[in-house]
Amino acid sequence: MRTAGTVLWRDIAERLATEIRSGTWAVGERLPPEEALAARFGVNRHTLRQAVASLAEAGLIRVRQGRGTFVNTAPALEYRVGARTRYTERVTQQNRLPDGRLLGSSLRPAEAEAAARLQCEEGTPLIVLELLRMADGLPISLVTTHFPAARFAGIDRQFEAHRSITQALLHFGVQDYRRSFTRVSARLPGKEEAARLHQPPREPLLVVEGVNVDPAGCPIEYSIARCPAERLQVVMES
Incomplete structure (x- = not known):
């Protein structure tokens, strides 16, 4: 059984994934900072990080320490x-x-x-x-x-x-x-x-x-x- 928190981060991940696939975020583009995304979705940073980790695991984004989160490129x-x-x-x-x-x-x-x-x-x-x-x-x-x-x-x-x-x-x-x-x-x-x-x-x-x-x-x-x-x-x- 999924908790409300689990549902929330999955919903955020799905919404961001839809935006990436539709071209709202271009390949190689940096996503807004963590605090901006958390404010947009009205969640705390922990919930937002779960959504981001899910997208990274799916290969849609890549997280660069100290530089931000970027939309992943197509296969080389x-x-x-x-x-x-x-x-x-x-x-x-x-x-x-x-x-x-x-x-x-x-x-x-x-x-x-x-x-x-x-x-x-x-x-x-x-x-x-x-x-x-x-x-x-x-x-x-x-x-x-x-x-x-x-x-x-x-x-x-x-x-x-x-x-x-x-x-x-x-x-x-x-x-x-x-x-x-x-x-x-x-x-x-x-x-x-x-x-x-x-x-x-x-x-x-x-x-x-x-x-x-x-x-x-x-x-x-x-x-x-x-x-x-x-x-x-x-x-x-x-």
Whole structure:
């Protein structure tokens, strides 16, 4: 037989769970402080803590000591990096809906790192795209990607039309390409990165650099993806 106190904390847990599942609280968002939630539901802190513990056990939230209580993320996306790495394919294989948004594009002279990766002279004109990639509407990565302008003039418009790098490259006759270089590191996000990725500023990013080459071995793309570490697992294929 349940006591009134038991019923109360379960009711609070169910109400908060409904709000989380309906999107009232976004993934990664911090819930109001304990005292605010206790006041909202008209209960003492002990009862509120029972409700919070129940939600944490169910995997809907995570409690960070000294930092607060956050809505849990969806299961991490497994991003397998191999000879043929395609974002859309990797996401759809996990029954999730991929999407990509063009945040901006520009024509820039190649700096030292991009020039080395693309095997061109410093100062060579490059088209640089800034992309936001998502899975099921959840931001997965911010990507800065570079293409030789002489070969890929207008690739920004092609990406905007198809929302896929692979489809955009087809327009320029690139039927296939493969990954020739990958480097993974980690760091904290900048303020704008945290805002665009909807993640706390103290949560680390995975930084995944990559070079793709065409069938002749000519570099066609150098990309730098910044990904919330809790939302993406990088798996290196041999």
